[in-house]
Amino acid sequence: MQPRVVSLLPSATEMVCAVGARQDLVGVSHECDFPAGVESLPHLTRPRRVLPHGSGAIDRAVRSILTDALSVYEVEVERLRELRPDVIVTQDLCDVCAVSLDDVRRALRELAREDVEIVSCTPMRLADVWDDLRRVGTALGRSAAAETAAADLERRCAALAERARAADTRPSVLTLEWLDPVMVGGTWMPELVRLAGGVPLVTSPGDHAPTLDLAALAALDPDVVLIKPCGFDLARSREELELLATRLPWQEWSAVERGRVFVADGNAYFNRPGPRLIESLEILCACVHPTPFADLAQKHAAGFRRVTPALELA
Secondary structure, three states: OOOOEEEOOHHHHHHHHHOOOHHHEEEEOOOOOOOOOHHHOOEOEEEOOOOOOOHHHHHHHHHHHHHOOOOOEEEOHHHHHHHOOOEEEEEOOOOOOOOOHHHHHHHHHHOOOOOOEEEEEOOOOHHHHHHHHHHHHHHOOOHHHHHHHHHHHHHHHHHHHHHHHOOOOOOEEEEEEEEOOEEEOOOOHHHHHHHOOOEEOOOOOOOOOOEEOHHHHHOOOOOEEEEOOOOOOHHHHHOOHHHHHHHOOOOOOHHHHOOOEEEEOOOOOOOOOOOOHHHHHHHHHHHHOOOOOHHHHHHOOOOEEEEOOOOOEO
């Protein structure tokens, strides 16, 4: 008998499906949207408050919620009771990204469900992501499928890195995961940059995302800039482009003049520590080395765009 599975974050849902357990999913988070169709499953989470629209307003609202010792999201306890899961896949990395592990444990205590297995993901490096995939597979009785999936992702990463090593340059790369305030990509992002044949600026693998002011950004002169706001798709990021002129040293960076600033779908890619980090790496390769990776630029044309000096998407 297969376990009844609940996933409380999008990357975990992708992992459950990657190990062949899509049919075992009985509930997901309100943000789960891949693979297609999972969004129709019952939602087990909801925002604690309605968040505003702009990046700066969102940041201030989230900080206010966390200051009040609350999480940004909460568990739908009664729906969880109805679904009777055997396994819950959740996270213990970021209270801004999904419900907290403490909230999940509290919900299970309220339901007197001590028999539910919790698989909590806390990825800081790429290896952690692949190991989380294996742990999810083991918990769902699909260890062999998980090992195959993880090994394939590792192989594809290595193959892309081998292609990137053939390039004759090593551009410096700045990745940004929020624009107001400006936050630099940490955790697995520096590893992705190195695999793509670039030199990561500001952060090292496993670092939390730091916030930089305009003076600190002006001291940098990246060859390539990748902007991928967490939770924003391309259409939503387009609405934030005017921030580039005020939050970044837009007139000073040579990457702007050379057309080496890109914006990517930060909802589907880069910020989800799951199987699609391999597609994220492919997009990054196309940004860092456009000519050698022209095939990947074409493959992912819908997932990223170049930003012109006039703040338009090309």
